[in-house]
Amino acid sequence: MDIKQELHKIVKTWGVDYFGVADLSLAYDAILEQGGPVIASYPRAVSVGIELMHAIVDQLPQRDNRAVAINYRQHGYEIINQRLDYLASQIGSWLQRQGYQALPIPSSKRVNDEKICAAFSHKLAAHLAGLGWIGKSCLLVTPEAGPRVRWVSVLTDAPLKVTEQPMEERCGSCRECLEICPVQAFTGEPFRPSEPREKRYKADLCDRYFALMKAKDAEAAICGLCLYVCPHGRLRNDPPSNG
Secondary structure (H helix, E strand, C coil): CCCCHHHHHHHCCCCCCCEEEEEEHHHHHHHHHHHCCHHCCEEEEEEEEEEEHHHHHHCHHHHCCHHHHHHHHHHHHHHHHHHHHHHHHHHHHHHCCCCEEEEEECCCCEEEECCEECCCCCCHHHHCCCCCCECCCEEECCCCCCCCEEEEEEEEEECCCCCCCCCCCCCCCCCCCHCCCHHHHHHCCCCCCCCCCCCCCCCCHHHHHHHHHHHCCCHCCCHHHHHHHHHHHHHCCCCCCCH
């Protein structure tokens, strides 16, 4: 059993739904611009994901109900992020014990208020690991659960075999995430690694919208409608249309 197979076997026992290894050289310039030279110095990333509970996500159209909003914020966001951060710490420690460098990236922590972004894109890592594609909502969309998955990454120099090639986009002509967005934050442009995020997503509109909600009720400040509406997750029992 090689190191990747051994790690995959271990993380499955920790409750991981998605596991992959990304070749970060495919997006070096974008990673360097977002995270700087230390982040960009790692050649690979371990990408792991936990599928959200559909019973919680399916209630998001009723998010004005405070009980619905708080349940989603707690179990669809905060607890899942804690689980992911714990997994990243465990994976990082395991890789270090094998003699390799490992840098866990927090699952949901902004480090740049001007760009409104983290130090590294977990969605990009999952995409490069072949676990899904980046849709028009700028979310990572999986074939099995749509965008109803949260992600975390561990950067490493361990000689792990890359899982798969990046997955081709399967959104087709679907525009449901664009149309449901309360602030029209998405442009509908397809993901291209060479283009800045602003080409596809107006993060400042989302940020101001959340600020307004937090000012009214910080505990119940959620949206998630683009995550809810995606046919690849919402119509789980039927094959999603490709437009």
